[in-house]
Amino acid sequence: MREEAVSVNEVFERYDVGSEVFVRGWIHRIFKVGGKIFAWLRDSSGIVQVVFDKGVLNNVDWESIERLSRESSIGVKGVIREDPRAPGGREILASNVVIYGYAPPFPIRGGEDIEYLLDIRHLWLRSRQMTAILKIRHTILQALKEWLVRNGWWEVTPPILTGSAVEGGSTLFEVKYFDKPAYLSQSAQLYLEVLIYSLDKVWSLTPSFRAEKSRTRRHLSEYWHLEIEGAWYDMEDVMKVAEDMVSYAVRKTLEERRKELEFLGRDVKKLEPALQTPYPRITYDEAIEILRRKGFKIEWGEDYGADEEKALTEEFDRPFFVTHFPKKIKAFYMKEDPNRPEVVLGFDLLAPEGYGEIIGGSQREDSYEKLYNRIIQEGLNPKDYEWYLDLRRYGTVPHSGFGLGTERLTMWVAGLEHIRDAIPFPRWRGRIYP
RNA sequence: GCCGGGGUAGCUCAGCCGGGUAGAGCGCCGGGCUGUUAACCCGGUGGUCGGAGGUUCAAAUCCUCCCCCCGGCGCCA
Numbered sequence: 001m002r003e004e005a006v007s008v009n010e011v012f013e014r015y016d017v018g019s020e021v022f023v024r025g026w027i028h029r030i031f032k033v034g035g036k037i038f039a040w041l042r043d044s045s046g047i048v049q050v051v052f053d054k055g056v057l058n059n060v061d062w063e064s065i066e067r068l069s070r071e072s073s074i075g076v077k078g079v080i081r082e083d084p085r086a087p088g089g090r091e092i093l094a095s096n097v098v099i100y101g102y103a104p105p106f107p108i109r110g111g112e113d114i115e116y117l118l119d120i121r122h123l124w125l126r127s128r129q130m131t132a133i134l135k136i137r138h139t140i141l142q143a144l145k146e147w148l149v150r151n152g153w154w155e156v157t158p159p160i161l162t163g164s165a166v167e168g169g170s171t172l173f174e175v176k177y178f179d180k181p182a183y184l185s186q187s188a189q190l191y192l193e194v195l196i197y198s199l200d201k202v203w204s205l206t207p208s209f210r211a212e213k214s215r216t217r218r219h220l221s222e223y224w225h226l227e228i229e230g231a232w233y234d235m236e237d238v239m240k241v242a243e244d245m246v247s248y249a250v251r252k253t254l255e256e257r258r259k260e261l262e263f264l265g266r267d268v269k270k271l272e273p274a275l276q277t278p279y280p281r282i283t284y285d286e287a288i289e290i291l292r293r294k295g296f297k298i299e300w301g302e303d304y305g306a307d308e309e310k311a312l313t314e315e316f317d318r319p320f321f322v323t324h325f326p327k328k329i330k331a332f333y334m335k336e337d338p339n340r341p342e343v344v345l346g347f348d349l350l351a352p353e354g355y356g357e358i359i360g361g362s363q364r365e366d367s368y369e370k371l372y373n374r375i376i377q378e379g380l381n382p383k384d385y386e387w388y389l390d391l392r393r394y395g396t397v398p399h400s401g402f403g404l405g406t407e408r409l410t411m412w413v414a415g416l417e418h419i420r421d422a423i424p425f426p427r428w429r430g431r432i433y434p
Numbered sequence: 435g436c437c438g439g440g441g442u443a444g445c446u447c448a449g450c451c452g453g454g455u456a457g458a459g460c461g462c463c464g465g466g467c468u469g470u471u472a473a474c475c476c477g478g479u480g481g482u483c484g485g486a487g488g489u490u491c492a493a494a495u496c497c498u499c500c501c502c503c504c505g506g507c508g509c510c511a
C-alpha cells in the first residue's frame with residue numbers, strides 16, 4: 001500500500017469526520033475485546049485509536065492483526081469516525097493495514113525501577129513524557145540560538161579535544177591522542193576568548209565533559225554547554241544578555257510547547273514571572289546576609305552549598321543573579337573588582353523553585369600582569385597558558401562571557417526531578433549504555 | 435571520595451532480625467468475553483536468591499571481602 005500518510009494530529013485538527021486517511025506509527029496500547037481489536041496508534045504528533053473489525057477489513061488476514069502487540073509498527077487506511085469512547089473523541093475504522101514490524105512483549109508497562117529503565121533507555125525514549133521533554137528541549141535550544149543570531153553573535157566551533165587541563169584537572173576525561181594524552185573539553189571559554197579578537201561577539205554550543213563522580217540529580221558527565229564571549233562587554237552588559245536570552249527561551253517555550261508542559265504537569269504560572277526582565281540582582285554579601293537571617297551558619301568567604309543555594313532560590317519567583325564573589329572561591333580568569341580587590345566581577349544566574357545555578361559567568365581579567373599572577377597564585381603552570389596569556393599581550397580588551405547548562409535550563413523550564421531526563425542519552429557515574 | 439538505602443522469577447517486591455531446601459502480584463502461554471481506556475475472568479508457566487570465600491548436619495537468611503545500582507553531600511553548568 002503506497003499512500004500519502006497524514007500525521008495523527010491531522011486526524012483531529014485537519015480532516016473531517018468521514019474522511020478516509022492513511023496514518024502510520026507504533027501501537028501504544030492494544031486491547032482485544034470480543035470480535036474487535038482496539039489499538040492506540042502513536043506517532044510524533046499524538047495518539048489516535050484504530051478499530052479493527054473483521055467485517056470491515058479488506059484483504060487482510062485476521063490472524064496477522066491478532067498478532068499485533070505494543071510497539072508493533074503499522075500503517076492503517078480507514079475512515080475517521082466520531083466516538084465518545086475513543087480517546088480524544090475520534091477513531092479510525094481500519095479498512096486496510098500494512099504491517100512494517102511486529103514487536104515482542106514490550107518491557108515497559110509502568111512500575112519499573114530507574115536502573116532497569118536506564119538500561120532500556122532506547123525503548124523508554126518512546127514514552128510520551130520523554131517525547132514531550134525532547135520537544136521542549138528542542139524549543140529551548142532553538143530559542144537560545146535564534147536570540148544570539150538575531151542579536152549579532154557569531155556561531156563558532158571550538159575544539160572538543162584539548163591538549164591541557166584548563167581549570168582543576170582532576171575532573172577531566174583523558175583520551176589517547178596519537179602518542180600523547182589529551183582531554184575532552186570542559187569549557188570552550190578560552191577558545192571563545194581567542195575568537196572575540198576577530199569576531200567581537202561569539203558563541204558555541206558544544207558538549208562539555210566532567211569526569212567528576214557526581215552523585216546528584218543536577219550533574220551529568222556529558223552536557224550541552226552554551227557559551228558566549230563578547231569583546232567590550234562588561235559584567236553588567238553580559239548579564240543583560242543572559243537574562244534576555246533566558247526570558248526569550250521561556251517565552252518561546254510557553255508559546256509553542258504549552259501542550260507538552262501541561263502534559264508533564266508543569267505549573268506554567270510559575271514560569272510566567274521569568275518573562276519579565278531585568279532579573280533581580282544580589283551581591284554575594286547580600287546572599288550571605290539572607291542565609292544568616294534564615295539560620296545558616298556561613299562565614300563571608302565560604303562558598304554556599306546545595307542547601308544554602310536552595311534556600312536562596314526560595315526568596316525569588318524568577319531567576320536572579322548573585323554577583324561579586326570572593327576572589328578565592330572563583331576561577332583565576334575572573335577580573336578583580338577595581339573597587340574591591342577581594343571580590344571578582346563574576347556572577348551566577350540561579351533558577352527559582354530550588355533549581356539553582358543555570359549560568360555562571362564573569363568579566364575576564366584583561367591585564368597580563370594580573371592574570372599571570374593569578375595563574376601563579378593558583379599553583380598553575382603559566383607555560384600551559386602561554387597562548388591564553390598572549391591574548392593580553394596583543395591588544396587586550398575588556399570582555400566578558402558566560403556558560404549556560406542547557407539541561408539545567410530544560411530541567412527548570414520543564415519542571416523535571418532529575419537532570420538525566422533533560423537529555424536523551426544521559427552519561428554520568430559510569431553510565432555509558434545505551 | 436564520604437554518608438545512607440538496595441541487589442531474590444522477564445518486571446515490581448515479600449521472605450533475612452530468631453538458618454530447615456523459595457513465594458505473591460504483574461508479564462508470558464492456553465481458554466473465555468460484541469467497545470477497550472494500565473481491560474476483565476479461569477487455568478498453566480516461571481529462580482546459578484549480585485559474586486567469591488567462611489561458619490554450620492543445613493545458608494537467600496549468620497560472618498568476611500569484592501562488584502553494581504539508587505538517594506544525599508562535596509564539585510559545578
